[in-house]
Amino acid sequence: MDRREFLEAAGGGALARAMAAAAPARVIRKLDRIGLQLYTVRSRMEQPSATGVEHTLERVARIGYQEVQFAGYFGRTPRQIRAALDAAGLTSPSAHVPLELLREGWAEALEAAHVMGHRYLLVAWTPVEERQTLDGWRRIAHLFNRAADQARAAGILFAYHNHDFEFARLEGQIPFDVLLAEADADLVKIEMDLFWIIKGGGDPVAYFTRYPGRFHSVHVKDMDGQGRMVDVGQGTIDFAATFARQDQAGIRHFFVEHDSPDDPFASIQRSYEYLRQLEFSAGPG
Numbered sequence: 001m002d003r004r005e006f007l008e009a010a011g012g013g014a015l016a017r018a019m020a021a022a023a024p025a026r027v028i029r030k031l032d033r034i035g036l037q038l039y040t041v042r043s044r045m046e047q048p049s050a051t052g053v054e055h056t057l058e059r060v061a062r063i064g065y066q067e068v069q070f071a072g073y074f075g076r077t078p079r080q081i082r083a084a085l086d087a088a089g090l091t092s093p094s095a096h097v098p099l100e101l102l103r104e105g106w107a108e109a110l111e112a113a114h115v116m117g118h119r120y121l122l123v124a125w126t127p128v129e130e131r132q133t134l135d136g137w138r139r140i141a142h143l144f145n146r147a148a149d150q151a152r153a154a155g156i157l158f159a160y161h162n163h164d165f166e167f168a169r170l171e172g173q174i175p176f177d178v179l180l181a182e183a184d185a186d187l188v189k190i191e192m193d194l195f196w197i198i199k200g201g202g203d204p205v206a207y208f209t210r211y212p213g214r215f216h217s218v219h220v221k222d223m224d225g226q227g228r229m230v231d232v233g234q235g236t237i238d239f240a241a242t243f244a245r246q247d248q249a250g251i252r253h254f255f256v257e258h259d260s261p262d263d264p265f266a267s268i269q270r271s272y273e274y275l276r277q278l279e280f281s282a283g284p285g
Contacts, residue, residue, distance in 0.1 A: 026281045031243070034275050035067040035093075036060055037219060037257035041264040045074045053081075057088040059265060063272050069255050070095040070116075071124065078115035085117065093253055094120035094191075094217065096161065099127065099140075102147040110154040120216060121151060122191055124161035131165070137175045141182035148187035159189040159216055167200030176202070180211060189250075190214055193257075194237055195221040195229055204242050208249035217253035218242070220275065229259055231267050233274030240280035247282060 038045060044056045053074050060068060068090050073081055085092055095118050101109050102123065113121055123144070130136050148158035160183070166176035180190070192215050197204055208215060222235030232239070243254075256275070261267035 028279050029243075029246075029282050030277075030279055031254055031275055033066040033254075034064065034272055035069060035253055035255040036065045036268055037069045037071065037255045039071045039096075040256065040258050040261060040268055042071075042074075044264055054084045054087065057084050057090055060268070061088040061090050063265075063269055064276065065090070065256075065268070065272060067091045067093055067253065067255075069093070069253075070118075072096075078112040081116050092117055094118055094122055094159070096122050096124040099123045099125065099130075099143075102143055106147060106150060107154075110151055110156050113156050114154075118156065120157045120159050120189070122159040122161050124191075125163070131175065134171050134173060134175065134178050137170075137178045138182050141179050141188070144188045145184045148184065152187060157189060157216070158187065159191050161191040161219070162193050162200075163196045164200030167197065167202045174202075180214070185211070185214055189216040191217045191219065191255075192249075193219040193221065194239075194242060195219070195223050198223060198237065199227060205245055208245045212248050213250040215249040215251055217255060218251055219257045220254050220271070221257045221259075222271075231258060231261070231274075232256055232271035233278075234270070239275075239278060243278075243280040244282055 038056075038060075041056055041060065044059075045053050047056075049055070053076055057068070068085075070081070070092060076084070081092075095113070095116070097109060109121065113119075126140055130140060144158065144160060151158045160179070162176060166179065167174055190211075192204060192207070194204055196219075197207070204218075220232055220239065222230050222232045222237050222239075224230045224235045243251075245251075254275070256268060256271045258264075258267050258271070
């Protein structure tokens with residue numbers, strides 16, 4: 001190597017070091033709180049005992065969960081739900097509600113949400129008869145816009161929770177894309193179910209990149225190599241890579257869910273322990 005080559009090589013090395021020093025550092029994170037969708041333990045919440053809900057919430061809190069999401073209230077009033085949450089030391093930032101409630105009873109639901117401490121109400125299912133065409137999906141999006149506008153006026157935010165059927169092509173397009181295009185991004189947020197989007201052939205990170213800030217929460221559920229739902233950490237979904245995009249996506253809440261566990265409490269214990277120790281990097285790109 002002659003003198004000129006040496007100086008160019010040295011200069012290149014200095015430039016590389018300077019660029020590395022100027023690059024924003026990636027930060028190692030853990031989840032600061034882990035939530036649970038109570039559908040996972042519904043068989044326990046539905047117990048005929050007068051303390052079925054209360055006892056279940058206490059056990060959920062003892063495992064370490066700090067917040068829960070409802071999908072039905074198991075015969076309890078809003079004040080009874082709030083009392084049970086307070087007694088267990090839990091909060092409930094959001095709840096799933098049926099789409100029909102947006103057309104009738106929405107004002108009452110918004111009022112009840114304040115009592116229970118919900119900040120978000122989410123629709124988690126679209127009836128089959130309403131999603132047969134892309135125009136049907138557009139009508140759903142417009143219904144969401146109206147309901148979300150009313151919710152915002154009442155101090156409550158609105159979101160939609162996906163399954164896999166939103167990703168099956170319809171009339172040459174992906175219904176989920178149509179929904180996101182037609183729904184007001186400032187009003188209608190998304191709770192991404194990581195199992196169902198992958199089951200449907202979608203890519204969570206790709207959607208976080210295309211629609212930054214739009215995803216207020218995720219359902220954390222895992223999939224094995226045969227496409228079956230399993231406890232978190234027992235399958236193939238790369239949660240660390242997904243959670244690394246938390247800031248880009250706008251994710252504020254992480255709710256564990258398993259639709260049909262053999263032993264609900266054992267399932268949520270395993271999922272919690274996995275997530276409690278999971279580390280992921282956060283930073284640019």
